[in-house]
Amino acid sequence: MNVDEMQKKLSQKAGKAPEHQFENLYGLLCNEVWLRVAHHAVNSNQGREAAGIDGITMSNFNGDLERNLKRLQEQLKAKTFEPMPVKRVYIPKPNSEKKRPLGIPTLLDRIVQEALRMILEPIWEADFSVHSYGFRPNRSTYDAMTYIGKRLASNAGQSYQWVIEGDIASYFDTIPHRRLMKAIKQRVADRKIRDLLWKFLRAGVMQQGTIKETLTGTPQGGIVSPLLANIYLHELDRYMESKYLSFTERQRHNRRKQGKGNVLYVRYADDFVVLCNGTKAAAQAIKQELGECLSTMGLTLSEEKTKVTHITEGFDFLGYRVLRSTGTKGIIIGEKISQNHR
Numbered sequence: 001m002n003v004d005e006m007q008k009k010l011s012q013k014a015g016k017a018p019e020h021q022f023e024n025l026y027g028l029l030c031n032e033v034w035l036r037v038a039h040h041a042v043n044s045n046q047g048r049e050a051a052g053i054d055g056i057t058m059s060n061f062n063g064d065l066e067r068n069l070k071r072l073q074e075q076l077k078a079k080t081f082e083p084m085p086v087k088r089v090y091i092p093k094p095n096s097e098k099k100r101p102l103g104i105p106t107l108l109d110r111i112v113q114e115a116l117r118m119i120l121e122p123i124w125e126a127d128f129s130v131h132s133y134g135f136r137p138n139r140s141t142y143d144a145m146t147y148i149g150k151r152l153a154s155n156a157g158q159s160y161q162w163v164i165e166g167d168i169a170s171y172f173d174t175i176p177h178r179r180l181m182k183a184i185k186q187r188v189a190d191r192k193i194r195d196l197l198w199k200f201l202r203a204g205v206m207q208q209g210t211i212k213e214t215l216t217g218t219p220q221g222g223i224v225s226p227l228l229a230n231i232y233l234h235e236l237d238r239y240m241e242s243k244y245l246s247f248t249e250r251q252r253h254n255r256r257k258q259g260k261g262n263v264l265y266v267r268y269a270d271d272f273v274v275l276c277n278g279t280k281a282a283a284q285a286i287k288q289e290l291g292e293c294l295s296t297m298g299l300t301l302s303e304e305k306t307k308v309t310h311i312t313e314g315f316d317f318l319g320y321r322v323l324r325s326t327g328t329k330g331i332i333i334g335e336k337i338s339q340n341h342r
Helices: 003-016 032-043 058-063 065-078 107-125 141-153 177-185 191-201 225-245 249-257 280-296
Strands: 086-092 099-104 162-167 205-207 210-212 263-268 271-276 307-310 315-317 320-324 331-336
Touching (some): 003 032, 032 058, 032 065, 058 065, 107 191, 141 271, 177 225, 225 280, 271 280, 271 315, 280 307
Antiparallel strands (some): 086 099, 263 271
């Protein structure tokens, strides 16, 4: 099997048939070549030697690689593979006395999650919005900031005065599992793949020897978690596209004449900004709409952190400071203000 070719086929099928639900995906997961490629990816990661709750490191696994890969393949084929709770440890925050939680799945779980990501990502990449930049192939914080900078620096961009800095309260910990699986079902008819994903979601967390249930959220530190998070927030992107981002130039012009604002929208994982060229009241109304949309998804827009600010006051996004200078320079995207952005 050529993994690249298979991923290309999945992507092309997804692109040509937006309503298609994929079946017979589980066989890919059990394929020896597929698992070897997944193992190689995990083996290339910086944290490859970190051990989960079973204590197995990559060095242990590689010590008898052929037998260990074969055993994993057989467990997946027999559907006896069971994800284990994520080990939660706390590490110091840079330049702070506080600590932040770090999730470490077991090595086997990381390999299987990578194999799942290799199947699911080509399918959803055909669906995802151009306005989504986080945790996607060939997209980065730099691309998101370049998009904002170019749009705001253009003649039309000069009219964008109000900024909604979006913040979803504890997003990665609060994603509703059943609704997430419903979103996945729109593309994945293969029950065996969905059952395995469900097991990963419900595997729990072990902290100081105690296992805690995970009834919401994606596995912390999980390789497939960023993709699952994007799949769930794809609904927000679609809402923004249908409501504000699909107008023709004439329609946008007419909206301005009617006193209604147009918007620019950029999302990076759970961080997003909406720039409006209408009134402050219109921007505040859009903020309220966003809160209502997220509420229907079982999520909460953080009232404390979601601000509506004027462009000349500047705003922070993805660790950059963005502001409109009152001089001749126009838009300024400053240096990174933080190296700790997730």
